[in-house]
Structure formats: structure tokens, C-alpha cells
Amino acid sequence: MKHLLFGRIIGYGCLIMLLAVAQGFAQSTESRNLKTSITKVVQFGNLSVTIPYAGASLSRNNEGVFGTISTSGLAPGHVVTLWWAIFNNPEACAAAVCAPPDLNNPLVNGSLQFGGGAVVGVNGRADFSGYLGVGDNTGFYRLPMFPNMPDPAPGIVDAKAAQIHLVIRDHGPASADPVILQQQLTSFPGGCALFPCANVQAAIFQR
Numbered sequence: 001m002k003h004l005l006f007g008r009i010i011g012y013g014c015l016i017m018l019l020a021v022a023q024g025f026a027q028s029t030e031s032r033n034l035k036t037s038i039t040k041v042v043q044f045g046n047l048s049v050t051i052p053y054a055g056a057s058l059s060r061n062n063e064g065v066f067g068t069i070s071t072s073g074l075a076p077g078h079v080v081t082l083w084w085a086i087f088n089n090p091e092a093c094a095a096a097v098c099a100p101p102d103l104n105n106p107l108v109n110g111s112l113q114f115g116g117g118a119v120v121g122v123n124g125r126a127d128f129s130g131y132l133g134v135g136d137n138t139g140f141y142r143l144p145m146f147p148n149m150p151d152p153a154p155g156i157v158d159a160k161a162a163q164i165h166l167v168i169r170d171h172g173p174a175s176a177d178p179v180i181l182q183q184q185l186t187s188f189p190g191g192c193a194l195f196p197c198a199n200v201q202a203a204i205f206q207r
Contacts, residue, residue, distance in 0.1 A: 044168075064131060081116065084166065086165075106148050128166075134157070
């Protein structure tokens with residue numbers, strides 16, 4: 001009987017501890033005003049075409065954003081890069097879902113920033129994740145065809161208000177030249193003089 005009672009006390013104690021931890025985590029999350037969104041990955045420029053076996057998430061708080069994207073359907077052996085396309089004032093975009101030309105509108109206060117590079121495996125998959133703090137414009141790229149983009153880029157001004165797109169860009173087959181390969185893996189125009197480059201997929205996070 002004593003063993004049974006002792007077991008119940010231990011069980012109740014563990015339950016109370018778990019509830020306390022859960023409550024503490026919830027309070028901590030609320031104190032940071034954390035918001036997480038999950039969305040599909042689509043063909044770049046065509047929101048109606050969904051990429052199978054792919055998904056993305058974006059967590060925001062007052063200090064920045066953490067994004068992940070796991071996708072498929074990419075060309076094996078090709079180099080792909082991830083880009084943060086940030087539209088700080090999405091209400092100034094031409095439509096509810098912002099598009100690349102909106103980066104040329106100074107009122108949008110847009111920013112395009114490097115998020116990573118990888119060589120696609122034989123399964124056609126790629127996975128990226130990363131954090132971008134408010135005001136961090138590391139790796140920004142000013143598109144030559146959009147001369148009105150801010151220079152230097154603002155990065156994220158307000159993590160809760162910005163519309164953010166995670167964009168997958170294809171740089172063609174991985175070059176055997178290590179210098180060119182490094183360019184493919186780390187820059188927007190990398191390898192594009194030798195291979196056709198294209199933005200191929202995107203995950204779109206509105207507010």
C-alpha cells in the first residue's frame with residue numbers, strides 16, 4: 001500500500017512538473033510574441049502549381065525571423081541557392097501577394113538577401129534553414145534591372161509586418177571548376193554566364 005501511495009505521489013509530482021514546464025514555455029513564447037506559419041512550396045511565378053513532398057515554415061518575433069524550407073523536384077547535380085525576398089511595406093505592392101517587380105518600388109522598401117547554397121542530390125531534394133535578425137542586411141543583392149531598390153538594403157524593418165518569400169534559385173549543373181562552383185553556391189548571378197539561371201520555387205509568407 002505504501003509503495004502504491006508513493007508511486008501515486010511521484011506520478012502526481014511529475015505531472016505537476018510537466019505542467020509547470022509547459023506553462024513556462026507558453027509564457028516565454030508569449031513574451032517574445034512568437035508567431036509561426038507553415039505553407040506549401042510553389043512553382044516560382046505560378047502559385048497554382050504546388051511542389052509535391054515540400055513545405056516551409058517561418059517563425060517571427062520582434063527580433064527577427066527563422067525560416068525553413070524542405071523541397072523536392074529539383075534537378076539532381078544542379079546548384080541551388082536560397083534567397084530571402086523581403087517586402088517591408090507589402091501594402092505598397094501591386095497585389096496582395098508581392099512579386100519581384102515590387103522590389104523596384106521604393107515605397108515597398110524591399111530587400112533581397114542570400115540564405116545559403118547547396119548541390120542537389122540524386123533524389124532532387126534540398127533543405128535550407130536560417131535566421132535573419134531585424135536590420136541585418138548581410139548578403140543583400142541589388143538586382144541590376146531594378147535600379148530603385150534601396151542600396152544598401154534595409155533588411156527586415158518589422159518582422160511582424162513584412163511579407164517574406166523564401167526563393168529557390170537554380171544555377172545549373174555544379175561546375176567542376178572550384179572557383180565557379182563557389183560563385184554558384186554563394187551569389188545571385190553565380191555561374192549564370194555559363195549556365196541558364198532561374199528562380200524555380202518559392203514559399204510565400206504574408207503577414
